[in-house]
Amino acid sequence: MTYELRAESPQAARTFARDLVVEQTVEVPDGCYSEEIERTVVSRIEALDSADAGRYRLVVSASPDLVGGQIGQLLNILFGNISLFGGVRLVAVEWPAAILEALPGPTHGIPGLRRRCAAPSRPLLCTAIKPVGKSSAQLAADCAAFARGGADLIKDDHSLTEQATAPFAERVARCQEAVEEANAATGGNSWYLPNLPGEPRRLEERLDLLARVGCRGVMVSPLLFGLEATADLARRRELAILGHPTFSGALFGEDHGIAREVLFGEIYRLLGCDGVIYVNVGGRFGWSLEECQAVNRALRARLDDILPAFPAPAGGVQADEVGRHLERYGADTMILIGGSLYQQGDLERATAELLENLEAVSA
Amino acid sequence: MTYELRAESPQAARTFARDLVVEQTVEVPDGCYSEEIERTVVSRIEALDSADAGRYRLVVSASPDLVGGQIGQLLNILFGNISLFGGVRLVAVEWPAAILEALPGPTHGIPGLRRRCAAPSRPLLCTAIKPVGKSSAQLAADCAAFARGGADLIKDDHSLTEQATAPFAERVARCQEAVEEANAATGGNSWYLPNLPGEPRRLEERLDLLARVGCRGVMVSPLLFGLEATADLARRRELAILGHPTFSGALFGEDHGIAREVLFGEIYRLLGCDGVIYVNVGGRFGWSLEECQAVNRALRARLDDILPAFPAPAGGVQADEVGRHLERYGADTMILIGGSLYQQGDLERATAELLENLEAVSA
Numbered sequence: 001m002t003y004e005l006r007a008e009s010p011q012a013a014r015t016f017a018r019d020l021v022v023e024q025t026v027e028v029p030d031g032c033y034s035e036e037i038e039r040t041v042v043s044r045i046e047a048l049d050s051a052d053a054g055r056y057r058l059v060v061s062a063s064p065d066l067v068g069g070q071i072g073q074l075l076n077i078l079f080g081n082i083s084l085f086g087g088v089r090l091v092a093v094e095w096p097a098a099i100l101e102a103l104p105g106p107t108h109g110i111p112g113l114r115r116r117c118a119a120p121s122r123p124l125l126c127t128a129i130k131p132v133g134k135s136s137a138q139l140a141a142d143c144a145a146f147a148r149g150g151a152d153l154i155k156d157d158h159s160l161t162e163q164a165t166a167p168f169a170e171r172v173a174r175c176q177e178a179v180e181e182a183n184a185a186t187g188g189n190s191w192y193l194p195n196l197p198g199e200p201r202r203l204e205e206r207l208d209l210l211a212r213v214g215c216r217g218v219m220v221s222p223l224l225f226g227l228e229a230t231a232d233l234a235r236r237r238e239l240a241i242l243g244h245p246t247f248s249g250a251l252f253g254e255d256h257g258i259a260r261e262v263l264f265g266e267i268y269r270l271l272g273c274d275g276v277i278y279v280n281v282g283g284r285f286g287w288s289l290e291e292c293q294a295v296n297r298a299l300r301a302r303l304d305d306i307l308p309a310f311p312a313p314a315g316g317v318q319a320d321e322v323g324r325h326l327e328r329y330g331a332d333t334m335i336l337i338g339g340s341l342y343q344q345g346d347l348e349r350a351t352a353e354l355l356e357n358l359e360a361v362s363a
Numbered sequence: 364m365t366y367e368l369r370a371e372s373p374q375a376a377r378t379f380a381r382d383l384v385v386e387q388t389v390e391v392p393d394g395c396y397s398e399e400i401e402r403t404v405v406s407r408i409e410a411l412d413s414a415d416a417g418r419y420r421l422v423v424s425a426s427p428d429l430v431g432g433q434i435g436q437l438l439n440i441l442f443g444n445i446s447l448f449g450g451v452r453l454v455a456v457e458w459p460a461a462i463l464e465a466l467p468g469p470t471h472g473i474p475g476l477r478r479r480c481a482a483p484s485r486p487l488l489c490t491a492i493k494p495v496g497k498s499s500a501q502l503a504a505d506c507a508a509f510a511r512g513g514a515d516l517i518k519d520d521h522s523l524t525e526q527a528t529a530p531f532a533e534r535v536a537r538c539q540e541a542v543e544e545a546n547a548a549t550g551g552n553s554w555y556l557p558n559l560p561g562e563p564r565r566l567e568e569r570l571d572l573l574a575r576v577g578c579r580g581v582m583v584s585p586l587l588f589g590l591e592a593t594a595d596l597a598r599r600r601e602l603a604i605l606g607h608p609t610f611s612g613a614l615f616g617e618d619h620g621i622a623r624e625v626l627f628g629e630i631y632r633l634l635g636c637d638g639v640i641y642v643n644v645g646g647r648f649g650w651s652l653e654e655c656q657a658v659n660r661a662l663r664a665r666l667d668d669i670l671p672a673f674p675a676p677a678g679g680v681q682a683d684e685v686g687r688h689l690e691r692y693g694a695d696t697m698i699l700i701g702g703s704l705y706q707q708g709d710l711e712r713a714t715a716e717l718l719e720n721l722e723a724v725s726a
Contacts, residue, residue, distance in 0.1 A: 004646070011549075024584045025495065025522065026493065026494030026495065026496070027493060027494060027520060027522065027701075027702070028493050028701065028702045029702045029706055029707055031706065032494075032702060033494050033496065033497075034496075036496075037494060037496035037497070040496060041494065041495055041496035064527060065526060065527065066495060066522070068524070068526065069414045069527050070524050070525060070560055070561070071561065071562075071587070071589035072430065072524065072560060072561040072584060072588060073522065074582070075523045075526075075587050075609075075610055076521060076522055076587070076609055077522075079502075079612075079613075080521070080584075080587075080609035080610050081521075081608075081609050081612075081678075082612070083609070083610055083611060083612030083613050084608065084611070084642055084648045084678075085612065085614035085648060086649065086650075091570045107483045121663070122622060130390060130391050130395075131388065131389030131390060131391050131395075131396050131400060131404065131719070132388065132389065132404055132429060133389070133396065133397075133399070133400040133403060133404035133466070134396075134400070136685060150501050154695070155393045155517065157390060158439060158443070158444075159388065159389075159390065159429070159439055159440075161428060161431070161433050161435070162431050162433060162436075163428065163431065164428065197433055197435060197436070198433070198434065198435040198589070198590075198591035198592075199433065199591050199595060199596050200563055200592050201598070201671065203563075213657065221435060221439070221443075223586075224434070224435035224439070224443075224590060224591070225435060225501075225589070225591070226563070226588070226589025226590070226591060226592055227561075227587060227589070228561035228562050228563060228587070228589060228592075229563050229589055229591075229592065231562075232562060232564050235564070245441060245444075245447065246438075246443035246444050246446070247438055247439070247443050247446055248438050248446060248447070248450065248623070249442075249444075249445075249446030249447035249612045249619045250442075250446050250619060252612060253616055254618070256612075256613060256615075256616070257613045258420060258613075269370045279447055285447045285448060286448075286449065292724040313655075315447075330716055338390075338391065339390070339391045339395060342391055342392070342395035343392055343394065343395060357405050362695070
């Protein structure tokens with residue numbers, strides 16, 4: 001993998017690089033372990049080059065044997081204890097085949113979601129029901145309107161969990177039913193993706209409910225739901241998974257953290273997300289177009305036999321910008337739009353117009 | 364809760380504050396929800412004051428009803444989507460009773476660990492077996508030496524998971540046996556805490572193993588093991604839990620993230636950690652004494668009927684500094700020391716001397 005280090009001199013960068021490979025593996029001073037462990041366990045420094053002023057580019061090889069298929073240990077190596085150093089940023093990973101084989105990757109990916117949505121070439125349209133505080137009946141009515149308008153996917157807001165106003169079991173049953181009724185009326189293919197809360201002790205009960213009511217996908221927030229739990233869910237090969245970026249923001253420091261395209265474009269994808277929600281340029285979070293494009297490229301890139309996943313740039317996407325959105329991001333994109341449809345009042349009509357517009361600009 | 368915001372003007376700070384309370388709750392533009400939701404769901408801005416140049420202090424009340432006992436949703440509100448804004452730092456939380464009641468907190472805490480270690484007043488001594496790459500037999504031998512030397516707790520390095528050199532089941536059985544044999548020989552009370560890997564699908568099998576071999580505690584890395592999974596484990600009220608800080612480092616930005624004392628001193632404790640490992644001043648990670656003290660104060664502070672948890676400042680603690688360590692941190696501290704004992708070669712003797720020294724300075 002490749003890190004950017006901040007260091008005051010080439011000598012300091014060399015010391016930093018050695019500290020880093022020790023910290024991500026043996027975590028013990030030189031001399032406390034055998035030659036064999038030095039050779040087989042401590043990551044190897046492949047290159048250390050000066051980049052911009054005060055920045056160095058470090059290329060490191062770690063042994064895949066240290067990881068197995070364990071996501072916790074993978075993150076320990078990529079950005080575990082070394083996250084506690086200042087000034088180190090993980091900017092690229094060359095994934096060894098052994099790691100890729102051990103991770104689930106998307107179950108449906110771009111081709112599978114396209115098939116299920118009967119949308120072979122245009123961007124998918126995903127809407128969000130919100131806000132928390134509405135009743136299950138109100139949220140189900142919103143679902144119905146989005147579905148009648150032709151949205152491909154209709155997801156819960158990530159704040160919707162077990163609030164008394166719309167507890168999970170009630171909300172899921174009502175929203176799923178509303179979407180199915182709308183599909184039956186219009187001949188459409190909309191599907192509803194509830195936000196799956198994270199308590200492991202309630203997971204089986206919730207998955208049973210989803211199977212019972214016919215839900216085929218969920219949204220999870222991997223950093224809070226659990227990275228291992230996300231991968232375990234994907235390994236069941238039952239549900240489509242949309243990954244939400246909540247709690248990730250501190251990782252994107254200029255000098256410290258993980259590059260967006262590594263976290264969202266590679267790690268989320270390898271954990272099994274079929275679609276990855278992240279932050280749209282020009283929205284309310286201030287990411288640059290290049291940062292978004294890097295995530296998109298990674299999600300769609302060839303990576304052994306891991307399926308590509310849909311990028312879903314989100315946050316302040318405006319319904320009337322859909323042409324620009326397509327131009328920027330290309331057709332293999334999930335357009336995620338919520339507030340802008342709610343602002344128009346009539347959800348069904350706003351969704352239908354958006355879809356029409358999307359089909360026109362995609363033609 | 365209290366945030367520090369970075370903003371260019373009082374007006375910009377006011378806009379930021381409003382954006383923040385909307386983002387952590389309804390996530391939808393003004394006018395898209397009812398008066399009732401504005402009143403009951405959107406967090407209330409209690410105060411917004413100018414602090415240092417370009418910084419503002421924002422006090423916000425969120426509704427506990429939005430959280431229930433859900434840790435994912437708790438983090439969504441504290442630092443979820445708002446983490447994707449720049450320049451916002453969560454610096455304090457006033458925990459509502461409803462939230463405290465819904466979270467597990469430590470099972471043993473400081474008093475329980477002291478009882479089990481038969482160490483009523485001095486700092487506890489925790490050592491770590493390392494590095495990854497050693498065989499289970501070698502690691503068990505290290506355990507035996509640490510136990511004969513009188514270490515209270517002996518933990519796995521957090522990199523030890525399922526590597527072929529020392530797979531979990533084999534390592535745990537051998538290390539536990541080694542510690543029990545040493546205890547039997549010396550009349551000691553050492554206990555072994557394996558690093559519990561995170562795959563949910565293997566959790567029950569691993570917990571069964573721990574129960575079978577008689578392990579009474581584990582180490583977990585909450586941010587990778589899963590925050591909800593950590594709390595669920597604590598809710599079983601079986602094992603003592605030592606929390607490891609891996610992957611947390613990006614959260615501690617100067618202008619962005621979560622204050623150390625909130626994450627380690629409150630969140631880790633509320634999730635159920637009986638001891639919390641974090642970064643020692645003067646070690647290899649560069650934290651200040653004040654930052655460490657703030658974590659310690661929070662872990663020991665009165666918080667309803669939640670037990671206090673042991674701070675375990677770690678990383679480059681030197682065996683001959685134990686007096687200074689005690690002076691700095693006080694007796695209700697877990698001294699976590701690994702590399703410095705390994706550097707001395709004879710683990711049993713180094714541990715015994717350290718313990719003797721610790722008892723002398725604590726007397």
